[in-house]
Amino acid sequence: MTSPTPPAEPTYADRTFRSPAGLVGGVLLLLLVGWIGGDAVFRGGGRVPWLALAGLVTSVPLIVAFTLRPAVFANDRRIRIRNPFRTITAPWTAVADVRAGYSSELFTQDGEKFQLWAVPVSxxxxxxxxxxxxxxxxxxxxxxxxxxxxxxxxxxRIGGADHTVRDLREMAERAGDGGADGAGAVVVRWAYEVIAPAVAGAVALVVLFVVG
CATH class of the missing domain: 1.10.287 (Helix Hairpins)
Structure with a gap:
């Protein structure tokens, strides 16, 4: 006898919050750095191409980290905060509050505080x-x-970041009132895909300056 197929796990669509100004600024910076660095790599003499290459390896990941990478993803069960060097995933049941003062911040039930880089306060x-x-x-x-x-x-009478924080707070309150199945711990993951190349490029720059 064939066992019945278990019901598919419900899917929860994420709402995404990002900074349009950060995205535009990041693209422009990447174009500028790519133009200057590429010109130095292909036309420079002596150690210049190597210095330019090491500078690109250092700067490009940092530009991406601080402009294109930051984002906040939220659904009925949890919130995921993607900051420059870390990704924080927390079920709404572990969230105590979301506030916007001089910066947007999330507070957990354990007293931890995480900044929302993707929601800058103006x-x-x-x-x-x-x-x-x-x-x-x-x-x-x-x-x-x-x-x-x-x-x-x-x-x-509030700005864009305040609207976003209000929406996130309402999502947290709805999850708590509805008894959403979001139990679990806050998970923090370091973005080694950003940190590793930036550190490698910085080390290469130091070596090139010392050897030169």
Whole structure:
């Protein structure tokens, strides 16, 4: 008798949060470094090509780490934070809070704190949003604008990072209220694929300078 096929494990689609400015800046930096370094490698004389090559091996992973790599992936069960040199995976049941002060941070039930590099806080954007809503409130003392936006709503006076943190906090609260199956420990993994080439390039640079 054929045993019944076990039901497929439910899938949970991730929501992805990244910094558009970081992505654009990273691509531009890579193009600039590639152009300068490539020119030195192919046209330089003496030790210049080797120095340029070692510099590229050092700088490219670091640029990728701080601009293209940072991201936050979240679903109904857990959150995964991909920072420049570490990836932190935590079930929502292990998350105590998500806050946005001068930076976006996640706090675990064990008291650990992890920064969300992919969700940078812009104090300028936050102040701009607050000024705009204050101006609207002065134009319409009854708290309603011509497009029926409630200017008394605090959500309208926060910046982009604050909106993201609010969404993450709501996901954590829903997971806790719904008894989501997310038990488990916080897992931290070092990004050796970024660290190793950067260290190797830096060592090569030091050796080239000492030998030269």
């Amino acid at each position: 104090l300028r954007q936050r102040k701009k949003a607050s000024r705009q809503q204050t101006r609207k409130a002065q134009d319409d003392p009854y708290g309603r604008t011509s497009v029926h936006a409630d200017v008394r709503n605090a959500n309208a």
